[in-house]
Amino acid sequence: MDYKELIPNNVNLKENPKLLRALERWHPRFLEWWRDQGPVAHQENEIYLRTAVSVDSSGWAVYDYVRMPEYRWGIFLAPVKSERSIHFGDYIGDGCWEDVPGEHRNELKRLIVTQGDTEPGSVEQQRRLALSAPSNYDMRNLFQVNVEEARHLWAMVYLLHSYFGKDGRDEAEEMLERRSGDPDTPRLLSTFNDPIDDWLDFFCFATYTDRDGKYQLGSLAESAFTPLSRTTRFMLTEEAHHLFVGETGLARTIRRTAQLMKENESEDVRPYGGIPLDIIQRYINYWYSVSLDLFGNEDSSNAANYFAHGLKGRFNEANRKLYPDAAAREGNYHYTVFDEDRGQLMERDIPMRRAMNAILRDAYIEDCERAVARWNKILEQEDCRLRIQLPSVRFHREVGTFGRASFDPNGNLITKDEFEARRADFLPTRADREYVKSVQFLVTDPGKFANWISPPQHGIHGRPLDFEYVRL
Ligand SMILES: [Fe+2]
Numbered sequence: 001m002d003y004k005e006l007i008p009n010n011v012n013l014k015e016n017p018k019l020l021r022a023l024e025r026w027h028p029r030f031l032e033w034w035r036d037q038g039p040v041a042h043q044e045n046e047i048y049l050r051t052a053v054s055v056d057s058s059g060w061a062v063y064d065y066v067r068m069p070e071y072r073w074g075i076f077l078a079p080v081k082s083e084r085s086i087h088f089g090d091y092i093g094d095g096c097w098e099d100v101p102g103e104h105r106n107e108l109k110r111l112i113v114t115q116g117d118t119e120p121g122s123v124e125q126q127r128r129l130a131l132s133a134p135s136n137y138d139m140r141n142l143f144q145v146n147v148e149e150a151r152h153l154w155a156m157v158y159l160l161h162s163y164f165g166k167d168g169r170d171e172a173e174e175m176l177e178r179r180s181g182d183p184d185t186p187r188l189l190s191t192f193n194d195p196i197d198d199w200l201d202f203f204c205f206a207t208y209t210d211r212d213g214k215y216q217l218g219s220l221a222e223s224a225f226t227p228l229s230r231t232t233r234f235m236l237t238e239e240a241h242h243l244f245v246g247e248t249g250l251a252r253t254i255r256r257t258a259q260l261m262k263e264n265e266s267e268d269v270r271p272y273g274g275i276p277l278d279i280i281q282r283y284i285n286y287w288y289s290v291s292l293d294l295f296g297n298e299d300s301s302n303a304a305n306y307f308a309h310g311l312k313g314r315f316n317e318a319n320r321k322l323y324p325d326a327a328a329r330e331g332n333y334h335y336t337v338f339d340e341d342r343g344q345l346m347e348r349d350i351p352m353r354r355a356m357n358a359i360l361r362d363a364y365i366e367d368c369e370r371a372v373a374r375w376n377k378i379l380e381q382e383d384c385r386l387r388i389q390l391p392s393v394r395f396h397r398e399v400g401t402f403g404r405a406s407f408d409p410n411g412n413l414i415t416k417d418e419f420e421a422r423r424a425d426f427l428p429t430r431a432d433r434e435y436v437k438s439v440q441f442l443v444t445d446p447g448k449f450a451n452w453i454s455p456p457q458h459g460i461h462g463r464p465l466d467f468e469y470v471r472l
């Protein structure tokens, strides 16, 4: 196999024999992983997919039919406009790094491995969904997300192979050995070990967990380590599609539910094959709360170090209207904590740098609120008086200050017993999951859609809705 030709790239792979050798060894193992852990069906079918072929904003993608194992996973770094200098933390004004500084090697490796591990994790979580796709169009979108998450793994492996020597190669191997949900070798972050059993899970995951990805990648795109900044910047162009799939998937589900409610003058749409709004709400409650956990502790010395050392900034760090203090040495971040001794919520200030996780999380929450507002607009359009609610940041948390107590979705402190007594109101129950599964059967005829979801507004890349996105 001629890897120089096989791997679309703008990292001058031809002239980099060391990287080529590492990839030659890694690639067959990657393909083995993909065949074993990628989608359980349609690996040999032709899918209408976009492939990244360059980094020009006008022409970075081509759309064509490919079989997934033949997808050309590439390595792309977003272009740099000019000489970069460090724009936050302790080294403001110094030149950015083309190589890994020895004193920050371990921190950088940890950031890259943690990000990298999520990418194959999500592919493993989603591998069975093709069996219950609501349409040919949706099945194609699922596969698009899957191949791009695999490309994101490539992006992180490229950094490990190029800049971290033997350690990096070992880490790249281990990415292919861990398995989502495996009790002995799980993925590194808890949310990437949760099962994704149905399409409501998938749409919520793509809305909330991929959005966490957007914020993590955005903060790494600010990094003083230029190859990391450029790699993650390009990954963000693909991430936008994943968020689109999640948010519009939920929007279409919500629209269909509201239509069935109106047609039948009933909130219970189960007799008509729809998914009741309260079930949708419980799925949102679940995936939003476990995605919030991915931001880590609100008060974090690791996060302070990442910021001080110029490794990880805030989202849109360069926007000085948003963040007037580039060093974040002064001032405090005001936030609410649960005080265990007093057993109540308290207001507290922490030094700005220690609050970097909370600052990133709060930017994420605002973004999530915008998505909910768009769904509620749909409910209004369909004359439905019910609304979707984004639960409180305190609800159903494991990580951080709110993990130390129980809260209802409105953020009220309740006892653990009360939480358990009301769990079935808050979070998806086994019956919810069984019901959702019972209506989600496979639809593959182009232009046809399962009864529980409304069709999208447009096809992909200007193609009609009844286009054969997956050739069966
Ligand atoms: Fe990703």
Ligand SMILES: [Fe+2]
Residues within 6 Å of the ligand: 149, 210, 213, 239, 242
């Ligand atoms: Fe993603």
